Amino acid sequence: MNKRVNNTQLVHADRLLNRPQHGAVHEATNNSVLFEFEDVADLEAVFQGKKPGHVYSRSSSSSAVSLQNMLNDIEGGAGAVAFATGMAGISSMVYSLLQAGDHIIVSQYLFGNTRSFFQTLSNFSVNVSYVDVTDAENIKNALTPSTKMVFCESIANPVTQVSDLEGIGALCHQHGILFVIDNTMTPSPMLDAKALKASLVATSLTKYIAGHGSVLGGVVVDLGNYDWRQYQNIDDKYKVADPAQWGLTQIRKRGLRDMGATLAPGSASQIAIGLETLNLRMHQTCNNAMALATFFENERSVKQVFYPGLSEHPQHERATRLFNHQYGGILSIELADSLDMRVFLNALKLVICATHLGDTRTLALPIATTVFYENGPEQRAVMGISDKLIRMSIGIENVADLIDDIQQALKLAAV
Structure with missing residues (x-):
């Protein structure tokens, strides 16, 4: 269990992490599509990733960033990127980080829509192996020289098989392979994914995080466990000053910006309120x-x-x-x-x-x-x-x- 996450942290995260204006306890919903810059040099710097800021709401907004800050905090991560849905987060992350000829190992128990996505992915010359992830030995036996990622759910939906997260985490860490956990079924209060050596977690915010069946959303959080300097698929233009941000930068640029599965500001605000009562x-x-x-x-x-x-x-x-x-x-x-x-x-x-x-x-x-x-x-x-x-x-x-x-x-x- 992730002992970092408690009721006090969740209830006060928005005001303490994001410092909303005018003494508000929630970050305001910002629906502006464009953002003005008084100095063009600042606009260029934000566009090039040399300084933080917003240039166009498809890529970022203050509402989405505030939610990302909170979700990253409860995971103890290095950063987060929010998406319009959980499937948008998974597909954008995978398309951003894998290339033709790469190999990915996924759970044979994957949720129906997620499995459908990986079947589609195989049409783009990414090799996909489906294995029983309840035993890390099966992952080890499926490894190839081109294996770049292992993807599994913490608890499978619907037959509730529990993945060998400890064994898979140790194996991926040993071989320098990305380990991605879909922890939708076991959000942060239940599972400390970072302690299990996971590289990234993907979560459908639509489910337990928001909790009330009234809003769609997804997130990918980089847990800070993976050394992106060893990952061959990072484009040189996304190798920013801090190597810990290379993976997220590529996901944000290729996935969120290029594919456009943007989380609406109103949805981000609604999810943030649901997060308060998650525990x-x-x-x-x-x-x-x-x-x-x-x-x-x-x-x-x-x-x-x-x-x-x-x-x-x-x-x-x-x-x-x-x-x-x-x-x-x-x-x-x-x-x-x-x-x-x-x-x-x-x-x-x-x-x-x-x-x-x-x-x-x-x-x-x-x-x-x-x-x-x-x-x-x-x-x-x-x-x-x-x-x-x-x-x-x-x-x-x-x-x-x-x-x-x-x-x-x-x-x-x-x-």
């Missing part, structure tokens, strides 16, 4: 998820439960060690054969059937026919996704109310 929401979410996983485990109408908090989970001990007895807000279930999955989902009254996660509300979704439908039955089988798998994203409601709703739906589905 509180994650605590309640994890407690509720553990209670529901235990309920499902003892429910005869449920055939199987996937949740790292359960002692039977294959990576339970690892999850306990990495996440400090918090196991996240995602669990998945398979109902008994005698129950109709669709009848169960339609019968839920409090739990919402929706495509999202990390919300204050509890959500449920049939996975094989929605998010992972394009992956096909063979890929789904490799990922452990059955046709009857239901993913649940647990919210912050009263857990007794959730159990009551689920019980009545299970009874109806058994008829």
Whole structure:
């Protein structure tokens, strides 16, 4: 667990890090597209990256920079770049840092849209290997001389496999390979990615960070663990004075500026407000998820439960060690054969059937026919996704109310 992150830090981060004007406790939303310079030399210096500043809001705004400062602070990083969505952050980061002929190793359990992106990436002559990331030995066996990056999620969505983050971090550090963790499922209060030797973290701000299902956003944070002077793909024009900033500079220029997936100032401000209650929401979410996983485990109408908090989970001990007895807000279930999955989902009254996660509300979704439908039955089988798998994203409601709703739906589905 990242012990640097606490409620006080989150609540006061905006005013203490960014020092908003006029005594405000939140940075103002700045919707200006252009920025005036009284001296053209200053404009040129900012354009060339020789001094900080804003030249055009597609590349940066005070609202986005304020959010980046806060997100970087809770990760203990060297800097951050915010994007319009989490997928924009992942794709911009990968396109900025990899070249044709490079090799990347990714988790075979990747979330559907992320896996779809890496399949598209292979069309651009980047070699992609899909491996079981629950054991770093599989990463080691997949290494080639052209391997530049390893990418995995902390907890896989939806079957909750927990990556061997310690082993992968040590292996990548030994071989000088970029190690990228998607920690959307385990944001900073749960996971200290920097201590695991991760190079970068990519996070969908849409989920737990913002938390209320009302805004899109993503971020890439450089944790300061990687020596960019050894990375062959950094363009000379992005080798700024501080080598620690080379990677982010290239991501910001090639990814954010050139691809244009800019986080809107209003969205940045909204995410910053959600960040203030992240600790509180994650605590309640994890407690509720553990209670529901235990309920499902003892429910005869449920055939199987996937949740790292359960002692039977294959990576339970690892999850306990990495996440400090918090196991996240995602669990998945398979109902008994005698129950109709669709009848169960339609019968839920409090739990919402929706495509999202990390919300204050509890959500449920049939996975094989929605998010992972394009992956096909063979890929789904490799990922452990059955046709009857239901993913649940647990919210912050009263857990007794959730159990009551689920019980009545299970009874109806058994008829």
